[in-house]
Amino acid sequence: MVRFAATHPALPLAVALSGGADSTALLLACAERWPGQVHALHVHHGLQKAADDFEQHCIALCARLALPLHVQRVDARHAGGQSPEAVARDHRYEALGALAGQAGARTVLIGQHADDQVETILLALSRGAGLRGLAAMPAAWTRGGVAYARPLLDVPGAALRAWLRWRGEAWIEDPSNASEQFTRNRIRARLLPVLEAAFPQFRTTFSRSAGHAAQAQQVLDEVATQDLAAVGLPPRISAIQALSRPRQANLLRHWLWVSHAVTPSSAQLTELLDQIAACKTRGHRMYLKVGGGFVQREGAAITWHPPS
Template sequence: MTHSVEAAMAAFTPMLPLAIGLSGGADSTALLLACARRWPGQVSAIHVHHGLQAAADNFEQHCITLCAQLEVPLTVQRVDARHARGQSPEDAARTARYQALQAAVAAHTVVPASIALAQHADDQVETLLLALSRGAGVAGLAAMPAQWQRGGLAWHRPLLEVPGADIRRWLQAQHQTWVEDPTNSDERYTRNRIRARLLPALEAVFPAFRATFARSASHAAQAKELLLELAEQDLAQVGNPPRITALQALSTARQANVLRHWLLIAHQTTPASSQLAQLQQQIRACTTRGHRIHLKVGRGFVLRAGAVLDWYN
């Protein structure tokens, strides 16, 4: 079951004061308007100026005007969100946006207890479909969480169960304008192709797809938590760095799970599926003292160092 803006906001109980990530688009405009009305004097806004398109100045001006009308303090963070070679433009912009939000807090430009972002039900479906298209595992299929902790702050997505069209209808009923991002109609971006072509088809065939997809993402998020708990327990048993004989005693699935966890928490890298399968094959074959392991994994290499695995880049 999808929620209305009013129902979503009634269920939203963040720690105050609250900062809103304000792009100037319909979704964040609605989120700021609703929060400023509910908690007057307790809400601030952070706008990230990406500098990637001519319309960026119009977004900033909309945010300045809106915040002045609502008497909400506004911080503008200017970033260079150009993507590096091999990086998608969407990923680069998203990374720059999160870094800018955290930088505003770290600089004490704003001092919130919570930050709210305006992703909605359609964004969640698009994220899930992108994860499926990439062959993602449970972590990817968990899509976007409704709330999480990062950098000592509570982060929230209160509109995650509200369809984008409902948000726009709500804004129109409030006689509130917003700015349309011209890149949203550019189908060179995969997410935009999903929005323009797949979502209407899903609507026609499965009218309740937003709610059912959200339920699947929630199930995946629970499974992700269980896998993390198991990985932590197994890593405590096999050691850090992991002992090869202890890894060999685990089932294939648990071994893969703990290896991913070790590589992520100890070395901040993630193996490709083919790399992980090759590493597990070498671990199984490692039954003699002279067996050598030296494999490209993630951003570096896993090698055998006596009785344990090691990693370097």
Template sequence: MTQCFEAAIAAFHPVLPLTIALSGGADSTALLLACAQRWPGQVSAIHVHHGLQAAADHFEQHCIDLCARLQVHLTVQRVDARHARGQSPEEAARTARYQALQTAATTHAIAPASIALAQHADDQVETLLLALSRGAGVAGLAAMPAQWQRGGLVWHRPLLLVAGADIRRWLQTQHHNWVEDPSNTDERYTRNRIRARLLPVLEAVFPAFRATFARSASHAAQAKELLSELAEQDLAQVGNPPHIHALQALSPARQANVLRHWLLIAHQTTPANNQLTQLQQQIHACTTRGHRIHLKVGRGFVIRTGAVLHWYN
């Protein structure tokens, strides 16, 4: 079931000190306010200035004013979030934001043990629907994790079971304002079209959709973890780099699983579905010493060198 905002905050137990990723919008403003009230003197904030729109300076000023009122230390991190050729603007901004949060968290006055992000239940639904629209596998359907570790920090999303409307209602009771990002209503972005057109329909047809979608994402996350554990065991058997003969001994599903795992952990790349299918076909056909493998996979190429596979870019 979904949670109300206050219940979610009560159930949130991060290791302190805590830093909040503060955009200035309703969700992160509410999260900062609630956490600063609960753990006075143990909470700081980071605002990432993307510089992508005219309102960016207004967002920054809101964050400065809010943190001054709450007596919370604020770090402003300016980034170049322009997207590269072939990269979506959303992906570029997201990558720049996480890199800036990681950098700022290790350099500002209060070195945090934890970082909290304000994504909520509606964001989780949108992420899951986007994954479904792209034909994602288990990893994509797992959507956003509530907690993970990276760069020596524990990252949290304590509001993943809270509807966005509930967060705004709570914030209104606190008589605090927030800034509205004008890009959130721009329906050129798929996520915004989902929010504006699909979520109201889901609300009308399946009132409990936030809770049921979250449950499905949780099931997918468990399956993802099991597949990862199996892939680690299989990679230990086939080798890194993997031996072709050992790969051929695996079932197609386990072979695909371990190949994805190898490419991700060893080379930080992810194959498209058709690339992985072609690679498996070549592995199956590799019955002679002279059989050549040279395939585009992810950001580079998989080649055969003797009895093993290698990847390069």
């Protein structure tokens, strides 16, 4: 049977059901562990022709299991310059939050597993990510007032599929998973088999490293919160300059994210740090593109503004 990480979610709970093997296995395991307390949530993204088949599969599965299913359709298409993955993710979680409210569910479980976690770590490495990216996917978090959890992060994807086959359960394969135009799919198809052969315990060790990164990032966030309280809002330039450059970088990332939901690129952050270091006179001007807007000097402080 599927053995997922020890969890004691608030009941009733909901499972995000795509119709794939991972979410199908999670739904079955939860329905057996908490009978009468489980709802299924399905988000129809409208991004591919097979989306209707996903929905019909979920309807048939939940009808057979006598589980309540809640479905919401969204338009997850992205505009120019937007990340398709980020747009789809935002729409998905907005819909899941709404569906959880309809179901009266206090927790939403997501079926991502150990292979997904490794793929996320490798994807972060390929992009030169920092600690936040290397921390990969958290096992539990809150978004929009809804509690979420990923109880399968210690379970290999192959184990879930083997369990479903043993039970005689069917699932839907997303056709887009076979396309190697996506970096994550290339990692899955090419790198994971090599890692499996060379380092059979790679899922456990990679997950351990992600946990270390998450702990370190938590410390950095706590330091940044203290530093931001000290430099004020908007941040005073002289107070920023009193910090070491790595601590300045940590503070500025934190300020941009918590105050403006902006993530600077490495090049943008480096230029901002250089400008702050050079800001020694009252006449020094600053106007830098950061994220989708601009950081500029206003008197003794710096501010961020969206594009006009």
